[in-house]
Amino acid sequence: MKTPRPSQRLETLSELRNLKMARSAHAYVRGSTVQFYEWLHSQPGRRLPRGPAVWICGDCHAGNLGPTGDSKGRIDIHIRDLDQTVIGNPAHDLVRLALSLATAARGSDLPGVTTARMLEGMMRGYESAFEGNVDEDPTRPPQVKASMRSAVQRTWKHLAYERIENTKPSIPLGKHFWSLSRAERAALKALCATDDVHTLVTSLKGRSKDDKVQLLDSAYWVKGCSSLGLKRYALLLGVGAGDDQEFCLLDLKQAVAAAAPRVPKASMPRDNGRRVVEGARHLSPGLGNRMIATRVLDEGFFLRELLPQDMKLELNQLSQSEALLAAAYLANVVGLAHARQMDLATRAAWIRDLKSCHTRTLDAPSWLWSSVVQLVGQHERGYLEHCRLYALHH
Incomplete structure (x- = not known):
């Protein structure tokens, strides 16, 4: 393959990015971070609860979590892409992860009720990270265990x-x-x-x-x-x-x-x-x-x-049970990353705020559900329009 000259890279890279985003709605969500940030600045986005000021991932979709190794040779699942990290609102990471999981569920042809159950599992996993020892290893679902086995053997x-x-x-x-x-x-x-x-x-x-x-x-x-x-x-x-x-x-x-x-x-x-x-x-x-x-x-x-152990976690063709386990586990990983930056009183207050927003019909904050519903609709429309503009003639 003939590679472009340095002066010609930008045009080629832009075309590659647009084609990658057209492969699936989940790929579009991963590549359309700016659209997510625009939503955060909109009226609905500004209504999110204001959590404690901590370092957040900023682009906390499922593909940005996965096995990573440390300098001592130990391997665990962590947030692994931090280009957008800022001291910000931890609720933003929760909404971004929930949108990613909801899109993965739709890509796996799972019924809509699964998305609601994933959000419930997500919040149980996230909240549990604040209720115990933040250094404890959470229980890994089979799909994540398989990724860990691959990472260890690489x-x-x-x-x-x-x-x-x-x-x-x-x-x-x-x-x-x-x-x-x-x-x-x-x-x-x-x-x-x-x-x-x-x-x-x-x-x-x-x-x-x-x-x-x-x-x-x-x-x-x-x-x-x-x-x-x-x-x-x-x-x-x-x-x-x-x-x-x-x-x-x-x-x-x-x-x-x-x-x-x-x-x-x-x-x-x-x-x-x-x-x-x-x-x-x-x-x-x-x-x-x-x-x-x-x-x-x-x-x-x-x-x-x-390192050979640094891998991206792929959520492709999930069953309902795998989707629920993955949602709880990945949210737990994010919760541990947030919790280790807070003292005990701040952790307790944040979880109390989250639990106070649960509803009778959904064991998750109402703002998380309404945010995901709105964002999934916006991204579905954006994805179809993106495909028309960039993939129709390829």
């Missing part, structure tokens, strides 16, 4: 075949990886020679701080959906020397201003790369501690090493 070869399509120390250009400009190549080489990158790479379990770190190859990375159009680079590094040399793959992603609403006067880093890393360390410490903020060609970025 090795560098799995990551290489999946991400770069070979296990040799090079990145083949093609569909997923595009060529760099001279300025980009020089800037990435300089970045990989810094002490910050050396410390990040050698901090992983089993590596020595005395190991040599060498950039072997780099490329522009075509990855994600809502992030297509932002600058993103894959960096293939060698760690150590001779027969003991290991390979590692770094993901360098441009950090831009968050569109997610933040709490007024919230004290956050002004640099967007530092904002993302700070949010990650509060919401998903195992992941956040594997990340650094940096600048490349005078723009903000954040950098992390991809």
Whole structure:
């Protein structure tokens, strides 16, 4: 495949993003974050309860949760994409997750009553994270256990075949990886020679701080959906020397201003790369501690090493029982991320506020149900119109 020149990337990436979003209503929800934020600023969105000011994901759809590894080799399910993280209202994460789960249920042809039951299960899972020890491991449904088993068994070869399509120390250009400009190549080489990158790479379990770190190859990375159009680079590094040399793959992603609403006067880093890393360390410490903020060609970025265990959780063709278990479990993961930032009194007050909004006919807040109903309708219309505009002639 002939890759576009750096000056021609934006047009190609925009077309790819539009086609990805046309694949399904669930894909459209994942890629249409701006539409969700516009709704939050609307009259219904402003009626949501105001929860405690904590770091939130900001784009808390199901695809942004999944298995992640930490620097000690431990694996768990966490929030794994934090581009939009801000100090904000935790209710926003709940509505975004509920919309994602409702769309996944519709994509699996589940009856409408399942969506109501998923929201009830979601709130039970979320609320339970505040009622016990926030460091306890929640019970995992079978679908998540299968993802965890896959994550535990994955090795560098799995990551290489999946991400770069070979296990040799090079990145083949093609569909997923595009060529760099001279300025980009020089800037990435300089970045990989810094002490910050050396410390990040050698901090992983089993590596020595005395190991040599060498950039072997780099490329522009075509990855994600809502992030297509932002600058993103894959960096293939060698760690150590001779027969003991290991390979590692770094993901360098441009950090831009968050569109997610933040709490007024919230004290956050002004640099967007530092904002993302700070949010990650509060919401998903195992992941956040594997990340650094940096600048490349005078723009903000954040950098992390991809581990074989870092996987996206896919919710495809769910049965009713799987949908209910997944809703409760994923909401519990989000609840733990929120709860660890609150003291006991703040946790109790937040859960009391949530439970006071439950109704006789639905064991979940009435505002959550009405928000999901409205958002599903808006996104269904938006998805069909998107398909007409961008996918009809492809």
